[in-house]
Amino acid sequence: MNILIFGPNGSGKGTQGAIVQKKYGVPHIETGVIFRENIKGGTQLGIKAKEFIDKGELVPDEITIPMILSRLKEEDCKDGWLLDGFPRNLSQAEAMYEALQKEHMALDYVIEIELDRMTAKNRIMGRRLCANDNNHPNNIYIDAIKPAEENGKLMCRVCGGELSARADDQDETAIDKRHNIYYDTESGTMAAIHYFKDRVKVIGVDGKPGVKEVSDDLMNKLG
Numbered sequence: 014m015n016i017l018i019f020g021p022n023g024s025g026k027g028t029q030g031a032i033v034q035k036k037y038g039v040p041h042i043e044t045g046v047i048f049r050e051n052i053k054g055g056t057q058l059g060i061k062a063k064e065f066i067d068k069g070e071l072v073p074d075e076i077t078i079p080m081i082l083s084r085l086k087e088e089d090c091k092d093g094w095l096l097d098g099f100p101r102n103l104s105q106a107e108a109m110y111e112a113l114q115k116e117h118m119a120l121d122y123v124i125e126i127e128l129d130r131m132t133a134k135n136r137i138m139g140r141r142l143c144a145n146d147n148n149h150p151n152n153i154y155i156d157a158i159k160p161a162e163e164n165g166k167l168m169c170r171v172c173g174g175e176l177s178a179r180a181d182d183q184d185e186t187a188i189d190k191r192h193n194i195y196y197d198t199e200s201g202t203m204a205a206i207h208y209f210k211d212r213v214k215v216i217g218v219d220g221k222p223g224v225k226e227v228s229d230d231l232m233n234k235l236g
């Protein structure tokens with residue numbers, strides 16, 4: 014099973030991706046994770062990629078495309094893969110589609126988690142971290158996981174712990190930069206999605222409801 018998953022930052026793509034990964038038991042390949050591992054390991058690739066990642070820009074296609082195409086040929090991918098974070102622009106989509114054709118590899122599902130830009134941004138900026146447990150979800154913009162409040166102070170809705178916001182979740186410039194790439198219908202990620210829509214069936218799910226509703230919808234559509 015070969016699957017691509019798209020969704021803007023803040024759409025819950027990571028969460029839904031993990032659910033899809035479990036369903037099919039294929040490796041979850043995330044471009045961002047590969048880059049971060051290479052940066053940590055101090056590899057040549059990591060050193061080159063870091064300069065772009067630090068600026069919030071895409072790593073150039075000459076580096077990213079061969080890296081991903083060779084990753085998909087590794088042993089653990091022989092029964093399929095779930096690719097997340099690639100393609101991120103039109104040229105990567107074209108290269109990906111051509112490589113798949115050449116290798117006679119099928120693209121079984123393309124998933125798009127749809128969410129408007131304003132909501133995606135609010136969700137990122139609304140995230141709050143619980144001091145006791147990272148897995149206690151709190152978000153001031155999502156009704157289902159709104160923090161508890163006592164005497165005007167927000168507290169973790171699960172355990173009452175202290176809440177804080179992650180600095181990068183509050184960096185509007187960085188969020189806008191990433192969303193500029195995602196919502197760009199000329200040459201960005203949206204252009205990549207349209208490219209696939211013209212060639213294969215893209216399964217669209219509304220990312221607005223809660224995690225459970227979105228995953229139920231997605232599982233229904235995946236069949």
Ligand code: AMP
Nearest residue numbers: 044045065066070071072077098099101
């Ligand atoms: P992510 O964890 O998916 O947000 O990715 C972190 C960073 O890695 C991005 O901001 C980009 O700089 C870089 N990156 C991830 N995927 C790609 C891609 N497909 N093409 C180019 N750069 C990428």
